[in-house]
Amino acid sequence: MTKKQLKVAVIGGGSSYTPEIVEGFIKKYDEMPIRELWLVDIEEGRHKLAIVGELARRMVEKAGLPIDVKLTLNRREAIAGADFVTTQMRVGLLEARRRDEHIPISHGVIGQETTGPGGMMKALRTVPVILDICKDIEELAPDAWMLNFTNPAGIVTEAVQKHSRVKTVGLCNSPINFQKFLAKEYGVSERDVMPEFVGINHLHWVTAAYVNGEDKLQELINGGKDYSAANVTAFDWDFDFLSSLGAIPTYYLRYFYMTDTMLAEMKESLEKNGTRADVVSRVEEELFELYKDVYLNEKPKQLENRGGAYYSEAAVNLMHSLYTDKRDIQTLNVRNGGIIDFLPEDASIEVNCVVTAQGPVPQPLQRVPEQIKGLIHAVKTYESLTIEAAVSGDRGTALQAMVHHPLVPSVAVGKRLLDDMLEANKAYLPNFF
Amino acid sequence: MTKKQLKVAVIGGGSSYTPEIVEGFIKKYDEMPIRELWLVDIEEGRHKLAIVGELARRMVEKAGLPIDVKLTLNRREAIAGADFVTTQMRVGLLEARRRDEHIPISHGVIGQETTGPGGMMKALRTVPVILDICKDIEELAPDAWMLNFTNPAGIVTEAVQKHSRVKTVGLCNSPINFQKFLAKEYGVSERDVMPEFVGINHLHWVTAAYVNGEDKLQELINGGKDYSAANVTAFDWDFDFLSSLGAIPTYYLRYFYMTDTMLAEMKESLEKNGTRADVVSRVEEELFELYKDVYLNEKPKQLENRGGAYYSEAAVNLMHSLYTDKRDIQTLNVRNGGIIDFLPEDASIEVNCVVTAQGPVPQPLQRVPEQIKGLIHAVKTYESLTIEAAVSGDRGTALQAMVHHPLVPSVAVGKRLLDDMLEANKAYLPNFF
Amino acid sequence: MTKKQLKVAVIGGGSSYTPEIVEGFIKKYDEMPIRELWLVDIEEGRHKLAIVGELARRMVEKAGLPIDVKLTLNRREAIAGADFVTTQMRVGLLEARRRDEHIPISHGVIGQETTGPGGMMKALRTVPVILDICKDIEELAPDAWMLNFTNPAGIVTEAVQKHSRVKTVGLCNSPINFQKFLAKEYGVSERDVMPEFVGINHLHWVTAAYVNGEDKLQELINGGKDYSAANVTAFDWDFDFLSSLGAIPTYYLRYFYMTDTMLAEMKESLEKNGTRADVVSRVEEELFELYKDVYLNEKPKQLENRGGAYYSEAAVNLMHSLYTDKRDIQTLNVRNGGIIDFLPEDASIEVNCVVTAQGPVPQPLQRVPEQIKGLIHAVKTYESLTIEAAVSGDRGTALQAMVHHPLVPSVAVGKRLLDDMLEANKAYLPNFF
Amino acid sequence: MTKKQLKVAVIGGGSSYTPEIVEGFIKKYDEMPIRELWLVDIEEGRHKLAIVGELARRMVEKAGLPIDVKLTLNRREAIAGADFVTTQMRVGLLEARRRDEHIPISHGVIGQETTGPGGMMKALRTVPVILDICKDIEELAPDAWMLNFTNPAGIVTEAVQKHSRVKTVGLCNSPINFQKFLAKEYGVSERDVMPEFVGINHLHWVTAAYVNGEDKLQELINGGKDYSAANVTAFDWDFDFLSSLGAIPTYYLRYFYMTDTMLAEMKESLEKNGTRADVVSRVEEELFELYKDVYLNEKPKQLENRGGAYYSEAAVNLMHSLYTDKRDIQTLNVRNGGIIDFLPEDASIEVNCVVTAQGPVPQPLQRVPEQIKGLIHAVKTYESLTIEAAVSGDRGTALQAMVHHPLVPSVAVGKRLLDDMLEANKAYLPNFF
Numbered sequence A, B, C, D: 001m002t003k004k005q006l007k008v009a010v011i012g013g014g015s016s017y018t019p020e021i022v023e024g025f026i027k028k029y030d031e032m033p034i035r036e037l038w039l040v041d042i043e044e045g046r047h048k049l050a051i052v053g054e055l056a057r058r059m060v061e062k063a064g065l066p067i068d069v070k071l072t073l074n075r076r077e078a079i080a081g082a083d084f085v086t087t088q089m090r091v092g093l094l095e096a097r098r099r100d101e102h103i104p105i106s107h108g109v110i111g112q113e114t115t116g117p118g119g120m121m122k123a124l125r126t127v128p129v130i131l132d133i134c135k136d137i138e139e140l141a142p143d144a145w146m147l148n149f150t151n152p153a154g155i156v157t158e159a160v161q162k163h164s165r166v167k168t169v170g171l172c173n174s175p176i177n178f179q180k181f182l183a184k185e186y187g188v189s190e191r192d193v194m195p196e197f198v199g200i201n202h203l204h205w206v207t208a209a210y211v212n213g214e215d216k217l218q219e220l221i222n223g224g225k226d227y228s229a230a231n232v233t234a235f236d237w238d239f240d241f242l243s244s245l246g247a248i249p250t251y252y253l254r255y256f257y258m259t260d261t262m263l264a265e266m267k268e269s270l271e272k273n274g275t276r277a278d279v280v281s282r283v284e285e286e287l288f289e290l291y292k293d294v295y296l297n298e299k300p301k302q303l304e305n306r307g308g309a310y311y312s313e314a315a316v317n318l319m320h321s322l323y324t325d326k327r328d329i330q331t332l333n334v335r336n337g338g339i340i341d342f343l344p345e346d347a348s349i350e351v352n353c354v355v356t357a358q359g360p361v362p363q364p365l366q367r368v369p370e371q372i373k374g375l376i377h378a379v380k381t382y383e384s385l386t387i388e389a390a391v392s393g394d395r396g397t398a399l400q401a402m403v404h405h406p407l408v409p410s411v412a413v414g415k416r417l418l419d420d421m422l423e424a425n426k427a428y429l430p431n432f433f
Helices: A018-027 A043-063 A075-079 A093-106 A117-140 A153-163 A174-186 A217-222 A239-245 A251-257 A259-273 A276-291 A301-306 A311-324 A370-392 A395-403 A411-424 B018-027 B043-063 B075-079 B093-106 B117-140 B153-163 B174-186 B217-222 B239-245 B251-257 B259-273 B276-292 B301-306 B311-324 B370-392 B395-403 B411-424 C018-027 C043-063 C075-079 C093-106 C117-140 C153-163 C174-186 C217-222 C239-245 C251-257 C259-273 C276-291 C301-306 C311-324 C370-392 C395-403 C411-424 D018-027 D043-063 D075-079 D093-106 D117-140 D153-163 D174-186 D217-222 D239-245 D251-257 D259-273 D276-291 D301-306 D311-324 D370-392 D395-403 D411-424
Strands: A006-011 A034-040 A068-072 A084-087 A145-148 A167-170 A193-200 A203-211 A329-335 A348-356 A359-362 B006-011 B034-040 B068-072 B084-087 B145-148 B167-170 B193-200 B203-211 B329-335 B348-356 B359-362 C006-011 C034-040 C068-072 C084-087 C145-148 C167-170 C193-200 C203-211 C329-335 C348-356 C359-362 D006-011 D034-040 D068-072 D084-087 D145-148 D167-170 D193-200 D203-211 D329-335 D348-356 D359-362
Touching (some): A006 A018, A018 A034, A068 A075, A075 A117, A093 A259, A093 A276, A117 A145, A117 A411, A145 A311, A167 A329, A174 A193, A174 A203, A193 A329, A193 A370, A203 A217, A203 A251, A239 B395, A239 B411, A251 A259, B006 B075, B018 B043, B034 B043, B043 B068, B075 B117, B093 B117, B093 B411, B117 B411, B167 B359, B174 B203, B174 B311, B174 B329, B193 B370, B203 B370, B329 B359, B395 B411, C006 C018, C018 C034, C018 C311, C034 C043, C034 C075, C043 C276, C084 C311, C093 C117, C093 C259, C117 C145, C117 C395, C145 C153, C145 C311, C153 C348, C153 C370, C193 C329, C203 C217, C217 C239, C239 D411, C251 C259, C259 D411, C276 C301, C311 C348, C329 C359, C395 C411, C411 D259, D006 D075, D018 D034, D018 D311, D068 D075, D093 D411, D117 D145, D117 D153, D117 D370, D117 D411, D153 D167, D167 D329, D174 D193, D193 D329, D203 D217, D203 D251, D251 D259, D276 D301, D329 D359
Parallel strands (some): A006 A034, A006 A084, A145 A167, B006 B084, B034 B068, C006 C034, C034 C068, C145 C167, D006 D034, D034 D068, D145 D167
Antiparallel strands (some): A193 A203, A329 A348, A348 A359, B193 B348, B348 B359, C193 C348, C329 C348, D193 D203
16 A cells, blocks of 8 residues: 555544554554544533543654644544544443443343443444444545444444445454453463454453464363453353353353342442442543643553553554555454354454455354354344344334343333333434434 | 054053043044054053053044054063154153252242253253163164154254154144134134244244234234143233234243243242142142043043143144145144254254155244344253253253253352252263262 | 135237136136136237137136136236236247257257257346336236246246246246156156155256155166156166266256257257247147137147146146145245255245245255256356346346356357347347347 | 474475475475475385485585485385375376376367366376375374375365365465466565455466455456466457456366367367377476486476476465464465355365464455356366265266266266276276276
């Protein structure tokens, strides 16, 4: 490629994560010369955008690079002619997340922002906004790649692939974190490890863990070694269970495999600390206090506690490989095709991909344990129905999605939950009301 | 076919159901001339076998037919040269069923003899015994068809298809009962109705209900019309749910769609009436009292309350079509092939089949609602793992089966349940101990 | 069904075949009361239509039935409100067939009206006309079933299924003839035989031949027994070949398996008798002479020599089963779905179907010999490309269809043939010129 | 990987190709330290082995590397403990090739050593010998990778994958040559080009030709640019044909797309120069004259005219990537899995693969043109039947393979050809005689 003037638009640019992606662009500048970096946010985010935007400019200045950081509330201006568009936003802000977490728990159901009824509500709010952004991209930057970090990333990615012509990839930091964990565990570089992931976003299993070409999975299970994240309580897995499973479940799978314990812990924690949204809210306030410091010109260490560690590294790696036709392997959310043979071809899945200039090519899976097929299929069914409901605003479809989610205990509870949650999100669900 | 001397062996011939199948053979005698009917049972069933056998002989005598009813405890003698072998047995007798129902409830999980952990235990006890019978059939009657009524019929049928060369079909009375319900509802003959069933044994949905070629499904949903059975409490379905589902779930699906209500009802009923096993136990006692009456020479009306109404009609119909290459349509448990495209080819499914002399040919499905795919896949996954565990006696595989059953709330509960239930069934599980 | 007034439209009603279908309607009148029978033809067929129409009226009168036979050149009038529409026509008349047979032979390639380049030309002429008829049906009789006899029947049926919403089934007389041959061979009724056909129209293999439930295929092969038709020279099959094939190829497969011999015979016969079109031309003249006889009031015996024996019996059987939801088994050209797993789902195939009121349901195949898969796939590829070419008028697509037909020896010959044949059919190919 | 002492066994080490692979090992020594290189041949090749072996030793000495070149006629000694085994042999020597080429032409059929009846005979001779070698590898070097160059490479590779537990990959030089051609054409490095190949060995199409991430395929077609090889006459492709095909066929496809021209040329050339076997025979004699020169200590330029250019580069690249888990993309013959969805999962195909330490992972194909599916399927059908015939020695299966090859014009010709060729190869076909 000979193109010289790359333009990137970051939707939700006022997010506390932004310094991380800016750091990534600076590091890769030589191989991927970004000249315009547009941070765009909505009116409610004007203040945060200003703070983060200034920090980004100081970082670029310190690096001595000709990256022009532009701040705007005009999304179309940011998107026009962009090569990459990233989305990192939260429709309804943390207040909505608080409700996503709180209402299910009050009905005795897991309340989490990506898994279960909470994730479903987040999806119903987010999908229409994302598809609206896609219309702008189709019109103003038809060749752009949209990198989607917005949760629930699997659903959002599948919605875009089904309902727009925008080229998109979904990203989660869980795979890259496992990779780093594995490299550290064996004292090798990240290039020498290659885990195999099977599943869909926030519902994957590690089925092999190659270190220099040798599979260390059983060794990890034997040693009780696993990676978890700040936002999910890390109860230990039962050894007999993992051993007969022959795979390491992602930490999000605790919601399914330890439902009773997780729910009890959630209730207790809710009383003590409020929801996870409340915790994040406090962390964010502290971060923005730091960002205001005019002497700060690099990503502060504290950002790593935010929960989304290495998201931006993953995103910058992906852009770089798309740009250079690098054909390296990354774990991404992409269209299934025939990789997971029991899921629809147009479902999004999260698996290892070879990243080419034409997009990521999902890799055939060595082994999909029989045990997990039903659960993957059940959750994917819920996801696809949720997309259909979000786009149509059809309450019957939403009811089917809710009721067939494995964490919802009955039609009766699912129906009550749906009614409550739709009502509470009325302002963000014009399709339904 | 020109063969004149048909021989049928009924394994578990001392069952209270036997008079029904005898009645069936008598009615169809002209088209399917059975000359030898062997009723075989185990030592513990000697007394019941004698009572039922005598009744069978009186029924044949009254009909004036040359059917020779033979009673034996020697299974091999009964099987040798048979054209059809039917199995209707209960490994561990009602005492085992009592435990299957009771132990799960004590852990807060649905306790049912075919669905959930109870069904799993029944399967673990039954599969090895059935495969042992199959060895005899392979040796002594290699061309015989085995008609399997023994629950969990889907698992048992799949086990036979995977682990023996015996030709087998699984039978449930639920489809024939729906058909009769439909015919009655519309005042037409059974030949003029044709429901379409999608799913697996005890987990199917009716997705179309043709009456004289017109689909009446939506009409049935609108009218709140549905069929249920004596052994499952018939809470009403939510109209919005059925309507957006576009299908009528079998009554067994209440365990999945109304888990909370069904569990509460089970606990209450347990305190009042004991388990379903206790109820059945009382009904059976009454039946055998009737059977003893030397003046009784026909199937008593009371048998219809037993729970398995029309089982025998279904069985006799099936034998008749196999024998005459009739190519009519019946709903049966057969090897999937590619009919349900997301399940393994060697899974058993319960669908409409054209019955030929070479066996039943499953019919392509018009429509499989997206919503139900995950649940079907999850339960089938549990079923296949259960078969693997039953054959191997591997506790890890059993744990995977248990934990991945949708009615089991967590790895921890599943593991405790498994330990308790295996221990309680020790006497019947030589593979595990 | 309670509908009393059935209306049937026969497109190409002036055909010499019509007396046969009229006879069929008369025979089945009690179960399928047709009140209006519309025979429609084009201006060029006015004379023949009048002759055949009068014969039809005499036949109905003799039978004493209230079937109103209507003759018209106005297709839309005939179609409006019809329950069944049948098509039996020849775009370009016998003159075009003459060219289809002659031009390929002059390039050293098989010249046949359904197989090879001749069939391709016939398809290019016919598909647009059929799709035009379908537009009328969509508008004027949207619930009608279209029964298609028009050759190449597989291509025409697939074209309708892909490019219109009309419900259609394709029919060939080859399967019913094999069935009659088989019944006669074993001295049983047609109801007691059940051959299994695998393949596509004019390219199928009989892979099993059940007589009273027993497979007699090997017996037929051993005895050198086979059925052929008037229009295909019946050179004997090589015994070793059939025996290792494990199937009996339809007589049309001689064009593929005996290409050299068939071509030589064609060249010789061409010199002696002209093309098959010339032969048919003479037979038709004789038939119409007979039809003119005002004392003739039944189908004349001589029609059976015409080559399409039992076409009409097949058609009437099909209508009857569609009308009564009979669910019997017939061999038809239908949408593949997943029956032949290596062909596209929307390809037409010719297999056994259960005929329901909703249409024919293709039956799963017991066995598809490995050997024949490549040839089926190659010819189906040619067929689908031909449809695409007929609809688009794209010469490149037509070239691909021609070149990839297994009977065309090279790109160079294929291209010359295509140029010649398109030019010769210019008047009937507005899409191309 | 930390293993230090790599051992490689070259079966057919006396081949004139050997200096090329030796050169490859020398170049890659730093990254892939081969310590033992075993050249093994049969008694008939003793003389050539000595000559080539001495040259290999001189080459290693000149490079100053500690590679121990061992010569042996004892295959088991060479294989024991090997990390890689390569096979480059010719059962029956050039004399057999002469017959493979000559006999078909005498029946009016293409005579070529890998395509058509000639390739079939070569396969029948070679498969049993290769499977015999595999037994040694299973016993003496179970972890070794077998790299197979022996033609017909697709058949041989599939045979090994179906009938042994040896890990194998098939290699052809055609893809690497196209890659080099493409890089040269656009003046970029080989790392910047990425063609996509679809098909099976010697029957593939280039469906995309990325240069720095942009597809140049149409440009190549427009410019009439294509790559051919020394052993296949390069008649020009028809532009209209390629353009509507949307792909560039490999030069071997001229046998299928230009059958008439190629056959005519073959007959003419046969009279003038003898078969290709005769030509190769003369080239080989010259090469061995050169190799004898004790002052020669590098691969002579003349070897590049031999016809198998860059075979060894491909082989060394493959070993290197397997050894280092490099995960780069190479075009290889591997098990299909689900990549070409209409072929059996256990068929060998030739496509782009990511090469990992666990073996090559075939990449999903972007596009398989409809046109070519039938031809691929037909030839693969022939290939699989040929393997079955080679292993079983069943003449009926061989007949089916022969007759269903698209280049064989009829059952009659196929049967005569088969009889002649089996008879002529009697000495090498113990399974058949």
